[in-house]
Amino acid sequence: MKKAGGRAIVLDPTGEFAEMGNVDEVFVFDAPAGAAKRVHFPYRQITEDDLFSLFRPSGQSQGPRLREAIKSLKLVAASAAAPPAGVFVNNGLVEKANRPRAAYFNALNAHAAQLHHPACDFDITNLAEQVKNECVWGTGRNNAANFGDGDPVSLGYCESLIARINTLLSSRELECIFKTNGTSLVTELHAFLADDSRDIAVISFKDVRFEHNTREILLNVIGRFLLAEARAGAFRTSPLVVFLDEAHQFLGRSVGDEHTSVKLDSFGLIAKEGRKYGLTCVLATQRPRDIPQDVMSQLGTLFVHRLTNDQDRETVERACGDLDRGAAQFVPMLAPGEAVVIGPDIPAPVPLFIHPPEYPPDSKGPEFQSFWRGRRERAAAAAALPAVPAPPVPAPPIPAPPAAAAVVPPPPPIQPPVPAPPAAAPAVPAPPTAAAVVPPPPPILPANPLFADDLDDDVPF
Structure with a gap:
């Protein structure tokens, strides 16, 4: 050609x-x-459908939130020269919680041509954070003209999508799309x-x-x-x-x-x-x-x-x-x-x-026969060489006897102090022992002189 x-x-x-x-x-x-x-x-040259095939949001809650986030970021890019009144943009993100609904939808209608274009013409690095901003109630609790507070239930459903977006945007596999390496x-x-x-x-x-x-x-x-x-x-x-x-x-x-x-x-x-x-x-x-x-x-x-x-x-x-x-x-x-x-x-x-091309592509497969032939030739050449005796294996060194370690007797265990015995109660005096009453011996009467001679007699008088 x-x-x-x-x-x-x-x-x-x-x-x-x-x-x-x-x-x-x-x-x-x-x-x-x-x-x-x-x-x-x-x-920016790929389409929203391509992004959906990469991020794989669920159809019930994640898909609508992701599409709304893309629409909000497209609005930021389309209105960068003249920010719409009533739409609060902070660091490239559209804030919705408790913000006026009418101003936001009027801005969407004013930039409908850019928003409905399939190309992803917006700052994709803000996509995960904008998904969080989309997790709000549709109307305020006390003011139906505003968006409501943040919806923690919806945010919980979108946590896996947010993590997946952050992972893929920084992944090695998708650098060829989301990074600016080269031209x-x-x-x-x-x-x-x-x-x-x-x-x-x-x-x-x-x-x-x-x-x-x-x-x-x-x-x-x-x-x-x-x-x-x-x-x-x-x-x-x-x-x-x-x-x-x-x-x-x-x-x-x-x-x-x-x-x-x-x-x-x-x-x-x-x-x-x-x-x-x-x-x-x-x-x-x-x-x-x-x-x-x-x-x-x-x-x-x-x-x-x-x-x-x-x-x-x-x-x-x-x-x-x-x-x-x-x-x-x-x-x-x-x-x-x-x-x-x-x-x-x-x-x-x-x-x-078809003749072989002058500049052939690099499409050659593995040459099994050449590889096998080379292995056989190397094996035959190795077998033809004289056997070289293997060097003697040196005897393993005899390990030195372990140095005698000084045995330090363990310190004697510290005996806990012996508690002093409790003080003895004062002794109760024993009752006095009753002494045996010995009657006094009868008095020795003086001898009657009348009967002195008869003391040795056995016969009474």
Whole structure:
């Protein structure tokens, strides 16, 4: 195409075409290598539906609050030159709690054209805080003309959405949209299309992450941008061809959940209506069965390489009635570089052999036989070498006996003080012991002289 004087943009999901020698511009979304330019796609060019597919708000409470927050931030951007009376704006945020309702809705009506435009033309760094400001009662408790107080229940429902917005805006995966690393891809594409000396540009998605459907959403918004340029008449006098590799990954699919589903339809629309605007797409895929039938029916010329799957062959047969059963049976036997060309301007399928390109893409797969052969050769060379005796293993060092540690007897335990015995009660004196009363001996009477001689007699008188 370059030799023929054509112009093309190649959307390269794998980075295979970024190193080709005949490419004038290479754009990447991460650290550039060589002459490649690092770019980002500005979030102001994406739509509200794209944001919803990224932030995935729930349909009951989070979705309406997010949409109201976007509308309020668009109002701030649209009325930056002349702030509307009665609308309280603080640090780029619209305050609603206990503020007049009429002034806010009058401002929305005055800027309806900007607010209903699908582009996200507002400061997205304020989005999470504005969602908090939207969590208010619809009317005031004592004044129906104002918004009410903050609604803690609604704010609680939106906490997960607020956290998700803050996380995604600072995530590594979405820097290519929400950060300003490098130049704007929109600016670079405008410069490329305006420069007649440049023919081929490659947009590499090799470093774009798979998380959050970033690749699908980013490629879809680029296709939407090119289609918008075509509808504006940018390619009527200078037609442009867009190549999309691995097209089955980006056509006929939807991203998001049941509440925020976004259909990846930009390249399907280019295939259907782009030609009348001077924008033509070339789709390359290994799985024709995954291309929607309404897109397949719009394709003019088909280069059919080797197809072994029955469903793929049937899809190609339905897309072009010129491929009969006789020609279709040779499709599984085509060698690399061989193809069958089918189209409305070709009366019969034409076999074609394609010479290797002068600047081949970096699409070589692993060479198993060369790797295995090298391993065998290295193993044989190692076996042919004389065996080298292994050095003796030194005996492990004998550990030194542990130094005798001075044994310090533990200090004697501190005995608790023995409490003094309680003072003895004063002794109660015992009652006196009764002394034995011994009667005194009878008195010794003096001897009667009359009976002195008769004391020894035994006979009484």
